[in-house]
Amino acid sequence: MQIKRRGILGAGASVSLTGFAPSISVLRANDRIRIALVGCGGRGRGLLSIFLNFKDVECVGLCDPDAERLAATLKQVEGVGQRPLIVDKDFRRILELKELDAVVIASTDHWHALHTILACQAGKDVYVEKPLSPSIGEDAAMVRAARRYDRVVQAGTQYRSTPHFADAVEYIKSGKLGHVAFVRAFCYLDWLAPLEPAADSDPPATLDYDLWLGPAPMRRYNRNRVHFNFRWYWDYGSGLLGDWGVHLLDIALWGMGADAPINVVSVGGKFAYPSDARETPDTQFVLYRYPSFTLVWEHAMGKGIGPTPNRRPTGVAFYGSEGLLHVDADGWEVFPETVGTPSPDRTRPRYYKSPGVPHQPGLPDTTARTRAHVANFLDCMRSRKRPNADVEICQKAMLACHLGNIAFRLGRQINWDPGKQALLGDAEAEKLVTRNYRSPWKLPVV
Numbered sequence: 001m002q003i004k005r006r007g008i009l010g011a012g013a014s015v016s017l018t019g020f021a022p023s024i025s026v027l028r029a030n031d032r033i034r035i036a037l038v039g040c041g042g043r044g045r046g047l048l049s050i051f052l053n054f055k056d057v058e059c060v061g062l063c064d065p066d067a068e069r070l071a072a073t074l075k076q077v078e079g080v081g082q083r084p085l086i087v088d089k090d091f092r093r094i095l096e097l098k099e100l101d102a103v104v105i106a107s108t109d110h111w112h113a114l115h116t117i118l119a120c121q122a123g124k125d126v127y128v129e130k131p132l133s134p135s136i137g138e139d140a141a142m143v144r145a146a147r148r149y150d151r152v153v154q155a156g157t158q159y160r161s162t163p164h165f166a167d168a169v170e171y172i173k174s175g176k177l178g179h180v181a182f183v184r185a186f187c188y189l190d191w192l193a194p195l196e197p198a199a200d201s202d203p204p205a206t207l208d209y210d211l212w213l214g215p216a217p218m219r220r221y222n223r224n225r226v227h228f229n230f231r232w233y234w235d236y237g238s239g240l241l242g243d244w245g246v247h248l249l250d251i252a253l254w255g256m257g258a259d260a261p262i263n264v265v266s267v268g269g270k271f272a273y274p275s276d277a278r279e280t281p282d283t284q285f286v287l288y289r290y291p292s293f294t295l296v297w298e299h300a301m302g303k304g305i306g307p308t309p310n311r312r313p314t315g316v317a318f319y320g321s322e323g324l325l326h327v328d329a330d331g332w333e334v335f336p337e338t339v340g341t342p343s344p345d346r347t348r349p350r351y352y353k354s355p356g357v358p359h360q361p362g363l364p365d366t367t368a369r370t371r372a373h374v375a376n377f378l379d380c381m382r383s384r385k386r387p388n389a390d391v392e393i394c395q396k397a398m399l400a401c402h403l404g405n406i407a408f409r410l411g412r413q414i415n416w417d418p419g420k421q422a423l424l425g426d427a428e429a430e431k432l433v434t435r436n437y438r439s440p441w442k443l444p445v446v
Contacts, residue, residue: 137434239280
């Protein structure tokens, strides 16, 4: 299928990695915000729909190495009366467009760093879906690019723009929960089915597979490794810990005002579906030691894990001396701590230290949460303030995800120096801090 628009690449065309000059837009109060979508899968199209619901947003570019996805997204944009200036499989063509203010990145995770850094170098603001990237080194480069080129870079962790999460964090920081020494973040997804193995094959004619791989290692095409399921392979993603952990660990660190752990241990494996096609663990537990508290991450998928005892499949629990605060997408509540030792005849029962806080309803609708997050990004594009989920904020949660995965893959404790932002004397773990890019792709030096 061929889509005709200005700047479309033909078969075998080549573009320099740094062959464009920055074109930095300065937005005035009434200017329309012109965006391009990079990554036209389900999440990308959902994000685009939300962006285009803002009357001052115009889509001027679309990019995806899959022609079918490009065509579907083009139809979506034209359905709301807009017509992109460029529709292309190669994102570098998108960045050449002078009529462009921001790039919305919903590509596969292994592309996020390159897409973000090159967009910043081109003078564009960035909304990038979580997780930031599959490695610590790439995340750090994304932060440096945002700062060096003075770009607004919002990570797609929309809980940061959801009022009830902010309310829960405010309660913790108020001291009403008392001293918090232990935090638990968890994700139990019984709806995730096994990924049945599939044979390698030739890629579909509509997919530029070499471009889809980009900096990732060259492997035979396998339908299990592309589109949604890429996240279960170390070449492209960081498993359920990176996918869901970044949301929930971010809330844990926000509530505790914490940055980086000191020691990390992880156990788990492919226990729910031992023979399915995933590489990443379907069951994983990570123990983090922070300077003043302990944090535990838990995830599991498959039948037999739900409902959880508190009937919450995901959430964050803060265990304070005055009570336990639980927060998730549905809202938050505080269960008061009890004190006293009951007598054998129960005439002297334990009693509650405080009345607690009854359930405070939240914003459970994903679209509504994302709309609030997009609104914050658009506001910051005009004000030039840092957004609610600035890339540097997300980097802290991603660091916890990556360190948990490194500890899991090595099968032992790893130690992190928060001051130096480096692993402590661990050459084997150091090899997993960043990824080797496949030629000719290179991670830009920022």
